Amino acid sequence: MNILAWIRSAFFQAAPDDTDASAFASAVKPISDPKFGDYQANGCMAVAKKRGANPREVAAEVVRKVDLSPWANEPEIAGPGFINIRLRDDRLAEYLVELSADDRLGIEPAERPKTVVIDYSSPNVAKPMHVGHVRSTVIGECLARIYETLGHHVIRDNHLGDWGAQFGMILWGWKNERDERAFDADPVRELARLYKLAQARIKPGETLSDRYKKVFEFEKEGKFAEAEALFAKLSADSKATRDEVDRVIAESRAIAEACRAETAKLHAGDPENRALWERFMPYCLGALQTIYDRLSVRFDVQLGESFYDSMLAETVEKLEKVGIARESEGAKVVFTRENGAPMIVQKSDGAFTYATTDLATLKYRYETWRPDLVLYVVDHRQSDHFKQLFAVAAAAGYGETDPRHVAFGTILGADKKPYKTRDGDVVGLESLLDEAVARARAVVDRNSPELSEEERGKVAEVVGLGAIKYADLSQNRLSDYVFDWDKMLAMNGNTGAYLQYAYARIQSIFRKGEIDVASLRRRVPAVALGSASERALAVAIVRLPETLELAANDLKPNVLTDYLFDLANRFSTFYDDCPVLKAEPENRDSRLALCDLTARILKLGLRVLGIETRDRM
RNA sequence: GCGCCCGUAGCUCAGGGGAUAGAGCAGCGGAUUUCUAAUCCGCCGGUCGCAGGUUCGAAUCCUGCCGGGCGUACCA
Known part of the structure; x- marks a missing residue:
């Protein structure tokens, strides 16, 4: 049983008439210092203040009234008006005997089980998982197990990124740079290579257009002298010429455009791209499953972005119809009170965005499961997005579910920057797990040479993976660590x-x-x-x-x-x-x-x- | 610029209205004829970023400032 809850209900009964009993009860907490007892009730000071009475007298009144038997004897009044409760040793001892025979160790199934949808992990299928996916996966799985243990109905949903721009990059890479033999040998590795290649082709141009942003703005405004001077200043180190810069930017834009076109074709139902998608997906899912198996993570459903594709057009239509969405700069957007920038539900090129997908997802979940609670275990950088998402969903009347963004901080390296390898690459999740196990193995070998080779290997796996998960979970979710x-x-x-x-x-x-x-x-x-x-x-x-x-x-x-x-x-x-x-x-x-x-x-x-x-x- | 988050011991972090602010690491000192010393016990160490305010009571809530991170119109 939940003893804290039991004591609270006793204080709820004993609350003075002129006070909010539930607030009074919730002022019961585990004790701050064990020398005072086990639990403390802190509500009397507030009551006394309102009444203009002496808090210790209020406490005395409550103590006379409250019945804590058999768990505790009459509590003590201490300090300015604390009520200190000490569990009786005889009851405690008796209860431990009951617990010994209790398979659930005192955990009682929820009286009114909730349906909880938990959206976590949610990697992009196109690229290998990396250190950034650890927190969502580990925290999400843990929350799922907590709710299950308490007797709630949990639906674990891996909202895969299987339909977005990153898939367009793979398609572009496949069509232009594929190595079929490499694909036959290790499909996922080859797809990852193609994805990285496309990114690498696009990135330099983006970097430059960012760097020279101001120059281009000057030119647009007709300030050519300023533009030229600024360009010279910014290029002093690289000695880049204007032609080179223009060429790199143009090339990168062309490739980015080509990738977008592949994505658009996929969404439009182009047979070739669909066939490739169907062909690639099983490999991508298989690679993810290997990691999930190792981490003991199992989903009830894996409804990725592709699953919602057919619902996107009607989602936007409905938003327009009820007057929530409108056109702006060629795109269909929703302006919200929550945020200055609007939520874009359809881009000017006609493509839908992840905001649209998320809206359709929210609606689908409500209609399918009628959940009491939907948790989005996604890093804190997306908090603006979720604030908008929830606001728009509420405005559109997508059901009275309780959606919550379970945000978490970033994993940092010793330099307090996002955790990277020495070369500056993101750390792959598999190599991270391998290293944890290897390090654990070294400790096991040192401390427990008496165990068999096989035994030490198993211990290392369990301790290594446990170390990573525990380090993550023992941190306050919101802080970077x-x-x-x-x-x-x-x-x-x-x-x-x-x-x-x-x-x-x-x-x-x-x-x-x-x-x-x-x-x-x-x-x-x-x-x-x-x-x-x-x-x-x-x-x-x-x-x-x-x-x-x-x-x-x-x-x-x-x-x-x-x-x-x-x-x-x-x-x-x-x-x-x-x-x-x-x-x-x-x-x-x-x-x-x-x-x-x-x-x-x-x-x-x-x-x-x-x-x-x-x-x- | 605006928005969100963060600032607690030398380091890494808990605590998010309640009593003298906690833990681990690091440092110092102890404990092993006894069930795993991969352990335990003790000591040292803090203007809870700064300044106001609310409150019987503030590390915790509010306002301002300083410092840091992140986000901020067609990536997800």
Whole structure:
């Protein structure tokens, strides 16, 4: 059960008549300092202020009224009017016995399950996944597992970029630069090469036209002298001539135009481009699936942009019909209060944009699943887009679903710039995972030479991948974070490996003591909480349900990692402090039960984070 | 210019109205005849960017400023 929620409801009942009971109840929190107790109710000061009364007297009134039995005795009033609650050790001990026999570890399925659509990962199929896809994939998967664990109905949707401009680049590359033998040998690699090639042809011209933007503006305004002077200044280093610059820009524009034309043909149903799309897609999806398998990520649906293609025209039509969209500079756009720049739903060349696709997607999801909540796990740079998207969807009456942009920050390198290789390339996701495993392997080899070769390999895989996921999830979602191998693979501190280690230590106790956990759980030991470290561990054990609820409500995986780290920490202290196998008979089963519960929570918690455990490491 | 996000210990980060602001790393000092020392315990370390304001109470909310990141009309 969720003890925090239970205490809150007790305070809801006991709230003074002249106050908002639900606000009063929500002022109950886990305690700030354990020496005061386990939970605290902070609502009395506010009540007293409104009433012009003494807060301690208000607190006394509440304490007289509130009934916390059997979980706690009469709470204490402290400081300016805090009410401190201490869970009763006898109830705690009794409850741990119940938990031992409970497969769900106290987590109760939601009374009113919600349908939650989670849109995450969403890579472009044309190019290999890179470090930038880690966060969306890992956070999205974790949120899905959190909601599932709480008994909600989750639909994981990989909104693949399989229909956009990047596919036009592949088509252009295929038609102009393909290497069929390379394609036969490794299709995805060849397609990626073609994509990069097209980009490389387009990029220089874009860079130059950016660099000389001002020059061209001067020329447009007829200020040729200024234009010439500025050009000379900007070209001082490169010694580029005007002809060269014009040529590069023209070439790059021509290729960009050709790529766009390929995209347009694809969308228009051109048989050749459609056939190529059909031919390439299975390879692209297969390559993605390899990564998802390794990361234990599985989607319920993968409805990419192509899926919505047929709905785009009607989407724009409807927006025009209800007067939301209008024409501007040749494009069809929607101006919103949320943003100065409009949302472009159809470009001047007639093509639709991802904004159109996203609108159609939102509508489709509502009509198909009637979700209560739709989460878009997409990086924070797109927050303007989503603000507009949600505003337009609401204005267009696309259903009363609750769409939320679950934004996250950028992964940075040690130089505080987006994480790149030494050569300045983005880091491929596969090589990132390989390196994590290799580094973990080195640590395993050093620390656990007694394990077999095969065993060490498995540990390295689980610890390496866990390190990357944990590093990501333990961070506050919104902040950028610095990617640091040594930190994430450290066995001390807030890391996945530390939690996995705590789990393995417990399994080691069971092995050494030849403990059959199934029978341990059946014989329902009486739990004794004689020492401070045992009690501290017990209090952490009973807080799993409230932690999951909080993580779900705030959409913050790091709430869960913080909890698990705290639990593992308390376990380590207990482990150091209290012998288990060699404990007195009256303590032995009790401590074994604490170990078992800790291990099960660690395993479940890590599982929710998408991280595996090993019995030995 | 406008909009969003960020600024907390030497470093990396939690905490987002509640008590003396926490953790890990780094530094210093301890703990191993005992279940995995990949561990544990202790010490050191902070004008919570600055200045106002709201509040019984502000790292947390509001305003302004400083510093940084990102976004800002046809890429997604």
